[in-house]
Amino acid sequence: MQITNVTQYHLEHAMDEPFHPTWIPSYPQSIHECELFEIETDEGITGYAASPSFAGGLDYEAPLSYFLLGEDPHNITGIRKKLESIGLIGPRSWHVEHALWDIIGKDAGKPVYELLGGAHAEIPVYASTGQVMDADERIDYIERRIAEGFEAVKLRITDPEQTDIVREIREAFPELTLMVDANKGWAVRVMDDETAWSYSEALAVARDLESIGGVAWLEEPLDRHDFDGYVRLREATDIAIAGGEFDDGVWQLHEALERGAYDIIQPDAALATGIEGGKEIAAHAAQNGVEFVPHTWTNGLGFVANLHLVCAVGGRWCEYSIEPPWTPAVRDFMLTEPLTQEGGTIAPPSEPGLGVEIDPAILD
């Protein structure tokens, strides 16, 4: 089998109202943008993948074609080396690897989780928010999520004083599992007003969350490259520290594990590792007693790729982004059917490959 064609589509989907994600500070989003990649083969099997996009996106169909045409998509490990070299001259392109798995699965008649050696399973989801919201408004949101079956919610805070919001939420929902994401690991700095936390601020937040109780983890309180800071923080506090969603490739995640930077490692298969690299990091994490809970907040294709991976490695949680106007329908607008949780769990599709269909109207 040979790759015969690579096509990139820039897709945009308008949201009902502006959305204020903490990772693009002071720059509201009103459009969900992504770059969709269609990879065709000489055997008539086509695979799909998508990357996040921003402000019209980067076009790299031509260089990608140069690296991929003529390759056998089954050669995941060999093609991953080529994808690394694309990263040297353009965008990191781990998402493209998902299309290869899609092709291999469709060729074999098996879903990706099965190709990875896993069995079909229902994975508990946690509701992942994207904005800082005051407690009153957030309580309404959480009541809706609990009614839908969620038993865990991840809150965002950007300032150390916002642990007060977490405390109010804890008082309103004593049994609810909470996670807290500070988003200090990275940001898209268009407006450049995002402020990092000092080590002592991060430590104060961690200790405050400890006193609040029932917080499953504190995510990215420090820059993603500050492994020393993460190690010190883990030594100084009992709360689990999570990070690594957007680290720069597999080597850096191995380094983080060797250094003992995280209790929970969260590499996104679309942003940091691809699927094969994610499986490798999950195995290393398991060996070191670190939990593997990948970030999934990109788009429907990125989400389903991470879902197959979590399922294959027996993960305990799947991040489920939901913060209206950001909904599963918005996240998955390029698919014929959104992937939705039922009663607090989600399972990967059992159809061959990634198991999702691209909406033909979108491609037209």
Ligand SMILES: [Mg+2]
């Ligand atoms: Mg995060």
